[in-house]
Amino acid sequence: MDQIQSSPRKHVRCVLVVGATGFLGQKIVGNLLRHSDLSVRAMSRKGPPVDAAPGIEWVRGDMMEPASLDRALQGVDIVISSANGYMKESIEIDFQGNRNLIEAAAKARVGRFVFLSIVACEKAPEVPHFHAKIMAEEMIKAAGVPFVFVRAPAFLDQSSDYIANAVKGGRFFAVGDKTTRWSYVLTDDLAANIAQAAAWPGEDIANQTIDIGWRDGPKSQQEIAATIAQVTGRRLSIWTVPWGVFSVLVRPVRLMSELGYDLMRMFLFFRRGVFVADVATQERFFGPAPTSRDAIMRWAKANGLKRASD
Numbered sequence: 001m002d003q004i005q006s007s008p009r010k011h012v013r014c015v016l017v018v019g020a021t022g023f024l025g026q027k028i029v030g031n032l033l034r035h036s037d038l039s040v041r042a043m044s045r046k047g048p049p050v051d052a053a054p055g056i057e058w059v060r061g062d063m064m065e066p067a068s069l070d071r072a073l074q075g076v077d078i079v080i081s082s083a084n085g086y087m088k089e090s091i092e093i094d095f096q097g098n099r100n101l102i103e104a105a106a107k108a109r110v111g112r113f114v115f116l117s118i119v120a121c122e123k124a125p126e127v128p129h130f131h132a133k134i135m136a137e138e139m140i141k142a143a144g145v146p147f148v149f150v151r152a153p154a155f156l157d158q159s160s161d162y163i164a165n166a167v168k169g170g171r172f173f174a175v176g177d178k179t180t181r182w183s184y185v186l187t188d189d190l191a192a193n194i195a196q197a198a199a200w201p202g203e204d205i206a207n208q209t210i211d212i213g214w215r216d217g218p219k220s221q222q223e224i225a226a227t228i229a230q231v232t233g234r235r236l237s238i239w240t241v242p243w244g245v246f247s248v249l250v251r252p253v254r255l256m257s258e259l260g261y262d263l264m265r266m267f268l269f270f271r272r273g274v275f276v277a278d279v280a281t282q283e284r285f286f287g288p289a290p291t292s293r294d295a296i297m298r299w300a301k302a303n304g305l306k307r308a309s310d
């Protein structure tokens with residue numbers, strides 16, 4: 001009699017991505033699809049985007065509506081959140097919305113919460129969106145949900161890439177001064193690390209706080225501009241908005257723009273020179289961190305800025 005051999009079945013874990021339609025969130029989803037032992041559920045208030053990739057289950061959910069979170073979290077093993085409100089809507093989403101999501105995740109007894117936080121956020125209570133991140137970290141710890149805090153530094157590439165646009169015109173706009181160093185990341189690398197944190201098979205990643213950055217450390221804006229000039233073969237003039245402008249404008253700006261105030265406070269925090277990622281834990285789990293040159297080369301290529309000879 002023929003024997004039928006059954007292959008050992010892999011346990012497919014369900015990952016819910018909150019913030020899946022965002023600039024970074026879409027890249028996280030793209031990376032998760034490469035992990036065959038994960039099924040990907042993506043949450044949005046609007047339903048699936050028109051160009052949704054196959055292989056993703058879309059759920060409607062709003063961080064400000066707890067009942068919708070309970071539905072979205074049914075059967076979920078791992079939650080990732082990169083969602084935010086401070087950039088385009090209201091920082092209430094970063095405070096109350098995160099609180100609702102954490103409470104719902106604890107109620108649903110998820111096995112891992114991968115929360116996108118920010119490097120050194122505990123050192124900047126005066127920066128509203130940094131403060132929201134440390135508050136969320138503390139709430140997740142208090143709720144007893146196993147977590148991975150992936151702490152990002154400044155994005156080299158923003159959704160509207162002001163650095164690339166200026167470089168095309170031969171300029172580099174510097175904030176404050178040319179010499180203070182802080183850490184950066186390319187969002188492609190950050191998204192890959194967040195997906196790795198979710199897919200990590202062992203429990204040794206539980207309750208880790210992982211700074212993300214470059215192997216060769218933080219960089220000044222002069223150093224960033226010099227590397228960009230080197231890899232693109234362009235001459236760049238650096239235009240600096242001095243710290244004094246931020247110090248004078250930060251209070252009046254608050255009357256007009258919550259976001260403007262938040263960003264000015266953030267830049268003034270950068271001035272302290274402590275917005276620096278320690279990549280030791282990143283390298284332990286995700287392998288060697290990229291160097292600044294490697295990241296800037298890939299960024300330049302993606303933006304059509306590389307020399308024709310390269």
Ligand SMILES: NC(=O)c1ccc[n+]([C@@H]2O[C@H](COP(=O)([O-])OP(=O)(O)OC[C@H]3O[C@@H](n4cnc5c(N)ncnc54)[C@H](OP(=O)(O)O)[C@@H]3O)[C@@H](O)[C@H]2O)c1
Pocket residue numbers: 018019020021022023024025026043044045046061062063064082083084085087088089093097116117118129152153154155158159
């Ligand atoms: N820019 C930087 O230099 C920097 C540095 C460090 C860390 N970060 C962090 O990086 C993340 C940026 O992510 P991103 O680029 O993907 O953001 P994004 O493009 O601004 O997208 C925002 C996402 O949040 C979701 N969202 C907002 N309010 C929501 C609500 N009430 N309920 C459910 N979802 C909601 C949106 O979903 P829908 O609209 O589809 O519902 C969308 O997917 C943030 O967490 C930010 O703090 C940024």
